Amino acid sequence: MTLRFDFGPEGEAETGYIRVSAADAYDSAKGYGFVDGSRVTALRRGGDRLTGDFCIPFDAAFLADIEDGNYIVSITIGDAAAPTCTTLKTNGERLVLRNFRTVAGQYAQERFAVNVRGGKLKLAFGGIAPRINALEIAPSKEQxxxxxxxxxxxxxxxxxxxxxxxxxxxxxxxxxxxxxxxxxxxxxxxxxxxxxxxxxxxxxxxxxxxxxxxxxxxxxxxxxxxxxxxxxxxxxxxxxxxxxxxxxxxxxxxxxxxxxxxxxxxxxxxxxxxxxxxxxxxxxxxxxxxxxxxxxxxxxxxxxxxxxxxxxxxxxxxxxxxxxxxxxxxxxxxxxxxxxxxxxxxxxxxxxxxxxxxxxxxxxxx
Missing domain, CATH: 3.40.50.1110 (SGNH hydrolase)
Structure with missing residues (x-):
């Protein structure tokens, strides 16, 4: 099953997406959320529902409970008003993005593969101005x-x-x-x-x-x-x-x-x-x-x-x-x-x- 998350302040999510706010700490009952999230914040800049708001996961990690296997992960990063700079590591602290930058008003979607063992996808964020607008986690048998x-x-x-x-x-x-x-x-x-x-x-x-x-x-x-x-x-x-x-x-x-x-x-x-x-x-x-x-x-x-x-x-x-x-x-x-x-x-x-x-x-x- 493909999981889709829409990040930003509390409120209605894009159709087909699960809303994740800065206050959403990981909870095994719901199966997703931030860990080490004391410095996670969320903002709404306006624009469409999916890219017009976001979380700033400064030195934080996001967990999602999923079955073991291979996945294609798509992440949307951008900010209408400010440049961004995001480093991202996945399970095992594997580097997938390094100081990935967008300019103000730019929204970029990056895709990468993750092999999951242990039943959890972990996205660990770094960088001087990290962002996450949206996330899609799709199982793949073809990789x-x-x-x-x-x-x-x-x-x-x-x-x-x-x-x-x-x-x-x-x-x-x-x-x-x-x-x-x-x-x-x-x-x-x-x-x-x-x-x-x-x-x-x-x-x-x-x-x-x-x-x-x-x-x-x-x-x-x-x-x-x-x-x-x-x-x-x-x-x-x-x-x-x-x-x-x-x-x-x-x-x-x-x-x-x-x-x-x-x-x-x-x-x-x-x-x-x-x-x-x-x-x-x-x-x-x-x-x-x-x-x-x-x-x-x-x-x-x-x-x-x-x-x-x-x-x-x-x-x-x-x-x-x-x-x-x-x-x-x-x-x-x-x-x-x-x-x-x-x-x-x-x-x-x-x-x-x-x-x-x-x-x-x-x-x-x-």
Whole structure:
């Protein structure tokens, strides 16, 4: 069932729409509303019923209870009297709009895909002048689903982990509404433990012909504990092959991604390779299995060496004491990214999709 919401001050909604005012806090009984909405306001500027009024969801989120699956979400943004600037993240804090601007009197409708797990659609608003006039949430069976299997460098962040971010969180920003990203990556997992925990099986439950499975491991396959460790010459490619076979069993397309590099430099400014044989194992497997390879290790090496030891601090999760709310004592993390860094890494993944001409996925890049 398609849901339609008309945002603004209390009053009559557009025909076929549900009215949402600034005072509508989320309530499970009605199944929608704002959370963290103490600074949500609503205004009426005049004009037609749907665009002439709106809510200003400043640093707030809107929830709607819906069944799990893929959706096409359409949002109308605009203000008759003022320019607007809206950033929007969906489930898993996935970026879909970044400083999206309209001029006074302009109304824009943007569409994007969302993969919902957990029975709720979440729209988290940011930006210096956010607006929402109208919202439509339509279930879709026709979209391609791009599944991600990986570790903490890929995963969606936890709500209290900001600004830590994986590149999978940012991938939706580069895709049209024809493709929904289902990010199953989880921190601390290796190619082995991901399977042992049933996570690959969970992906297969929803996978269909025409979908994609992007696979990036390696960081935790190096760990010495038995549940995670794999040998780059034997068990690592053996486990990766299970992902390839699983995707092909569903007539989906597997894509291998080499591990993104960590932030460690040699004295001469060259990046230190901390993954070694694990990278070569992925490259050999891609050739043997005739699977598309995005060499994120090579791409990130070039990016990090160009930025240098100092410049890469703005890519990785570095911060002075007090700089980040969730890391008040400061942080120096050479493995994980902050948001502007994960956005840059996602750009490299998209660059790889274009270079490898992974069709029809390339047709749906923004």
């Amino acid at each position: 391609i689903t791009l599944y991600l299997a990986g570790d903490s460098t890929v995963t969606d962040p936890s709500e209290n982990g900001y600004p830590q971010s994986g590149w999978g969180q940012m991938l939706s920003y580069f895709l049209k509404h024809d493709v929904a990203v289902a990010n199953h990556a989880v921190g601390g997992r290796s190619s082995k433990s991901f399977i042992a925990e049933g996570r690959l099986n969970a992906i297969l439950e929803g996978m269909k012909e025409g979908d994609y499975l992007f696979i990036q491991f390696g960081h935790n396959d190096q760990k010495s504990d038995e549940p995670r460790y794999t040998d780059p010459a034997t068990t690592y490619p053996e486990h990766l092959r299970k992902y390839i076979d699983a995707a092909r069993s569903k007539k989906a397309t597997p894509v291998l991604v080499t591990s993104v590099h960590r932030r460690y430099f040699e004295a001469d400014g060259k990046l230190k390779d901390t993954h070694g044989a694990y990278l070569d194992a992925v490259r050999r497997l891609a050739e043997e299995e005739e699977v598309a390879l995005i060499d994120l290790a090579e791409k990130s090496k070039r990016l990090f060496e160009e930025a240098g030891p100092e410049g890469t601090k703005s890519i990785f999760l570095w911060g002075a004491p007090g700089e980040w709310m969730n890391y008040s004592s400061g942080v120096r993390d050479n493995t994980h990214f902050q948001e502007q860094g994960s956005l840059r890494i996602a750009e490299l993944v998209v660059e790889g999709i274009r270079e490898r001409q992974i069709l029809p996925l390339t047709m749906y890049l923004r």
